[in-house]
Amino acid sequence: MSQIDDFLAMLAAERGAARNTILAYGRDLEQADDMVGGALESASPAQLARLGQGWASLAPATLARKVSSLRQFFGFLVDEGVREDDPTHALPRPATRRPLPKILSHEDIAALFERAETEASSGEKLAVRMLALLELLYGSGLRATELVSLPVSAVPRDAPFLTVTGKGGQTRMVPVSQRAKAAMSAWLPLRDADSAWLFPSRTGHLTRVRLFQLLKALAARADLPPEKLSPHVLRHAFATHLLEGGADLRALQTLLGHADISTTQIYTHVDAARLVKLVNERHPLARHRASD
Incomplete structure (x- = not known):
């Protein structure tokens, strides 16, 4: 060879x-x-x-x-x-432009959750797990690896936060919505109680590959193109939809666990229309012209 x-x-x-x-x-x-x-x-x-x-x-x-x-x-x-x-x-050091992330619309998210919630309402173990995974991906913006490797000890009891270990071993606190907390509460009694992982498997914890497969299968059942969905796409949707709602870029950097604000700034391109509207409506000169 x-x-x-x-x-x-x-x-x-x-x-x-x-x-x-x-x-x-x-x-x-x-x-x-x-x-x-x-x-x-x-x-x-x-x-x-x-x-x-x-x-x-x-x-x-x-x-x-x-x-x-x-x-x-x-x-x-x-x-x-x-x-x-x-x-x-x-060798040369090529400068490549960071590609814009794929975007899920609010309608896509609604269809995804409607399907997941309908299936979870049966109480079936894997369906309840799927809803908990989905809530944490979209509701907290976790990376795939961060999600599947969550220990049970990271689940909050009273405080509405998860303790997440991200890239480079950096730990951060991630807010957990009421919806995600409810989904986890439904999942916890069904999981393997002997495992240290929140989402256990037979050999350890759920793998990233299996998470990808589960999401794509859910997308197909929700009549969405499976290639449109991945854990990273849901993380992008979390960030983009927060910006649309008026979130501060620095706060978003903290939530996503980005070491550099330049990584977070890609979302300003995704949400350019909202930023233009913001300048037109909120800039002092815009208000001055409106009062003339």
Whole structure:
């Protein structure tokens, strides 16, 4: 096997990378191998710099993917002791625009909850769990990993907050709505009482992959396109709909657990129409003209 094959095998075995991801990385690395004349694993910084020059006409997103493939490949070689140096400092640093998040309308959310609430009213265990998951994703803006890894100890008794451990091990307090609290109260007596997790599974806690599957199945039952729904999309809906309701961007940063306000500012693009209306209605000059 070549070093490229070894790297792709590691992606599949240790990182659980999707087949399409592995295929894309393989194409990028094989192309780079051809461009440097073979033996990519031995390429010098000068050769990688020429690679970047050859990719100058590519779209920023494509260039970013190729650079990422090479950075991970050479990082793997260093970790495996195949190389002592990492030559990827010679690669370009493409600036990519952060894509706008997918948006769920208020009507989409209403349809989703109507279906989940109807199913949960039966008292069936998995339906009650689904409603609790949905309430916490949309009502508190949790990340998928934060949600599935919630311990039972994080559930509030009196205070209306969850204690969540987010990226980088940072802990934050997340408000829990009355609706979400009611959904959790219905779920708690049904869960496995011996588990330390709020949403247990046979081997630990519910996985991110299973959460994705459950949401897409719920979307289909609610007559929504399954590809339109994911935990991240519900988190975006939480943020966008809060902004529409007049939430402060700094408060939203705290709720989402963003370390940098620039990450939160993407939502100002989503809600641009409301911001224009706000300036037209609330700016002092607008009020002055209205009184003339």
